[in-house]
Amino acid sequence: MKPITIKIVNNEKLLVKWDDGLEQLSTLQKIRRLCPCATCMADKEKESPTYIPLFTFDQSQIKEINVVGSYAISISWKDGHNTGIYEFPFLRKICSE
Numbered sequence: 001m002k003p004i005t006i007k008i009v010n011n012e013k014l015l016v017k018w019d020d021g022l023e024q025l026s027t028l029q030k031i032r033r034l035c036p037c038a039t040c041m042a043d044k045e046k047e048s049p050t051y052i053p054l055f056t057f058d059q060s061q062i063k064e065i066n067v068v069g070s071y072a073i074s075i076s077w078k079d080g081h082n083t084g085i086y087e088f089p090f091l092r093k094i095c096s097e
């Protein structure tokens, strides 16, 4: 399973089309919030379960998306954060939640 099209819609949402025909639309804010990199994971562990992170405009804007091998995409955000590697099954899971 892999994405065949990834598109940013209105600078606000990410549209992902998968090779099995599924289409998913998810907010960029949510994708940023669920960034799986070590730094963000560590930050999340320090927060209380009721904490809601707020993002600046740049933090929830995507500058660039690159495919990593055949298993993931990496997202560069406009604030310079680019260490998050979203493996395809993870991306699909967060987009469906």
Ligand SMILES: [Zn+2]
Binding pocket: 035, 036, 037, 038, 039, 040, 041, 081, 083, 084
């Ligand atoms: Zn991160």
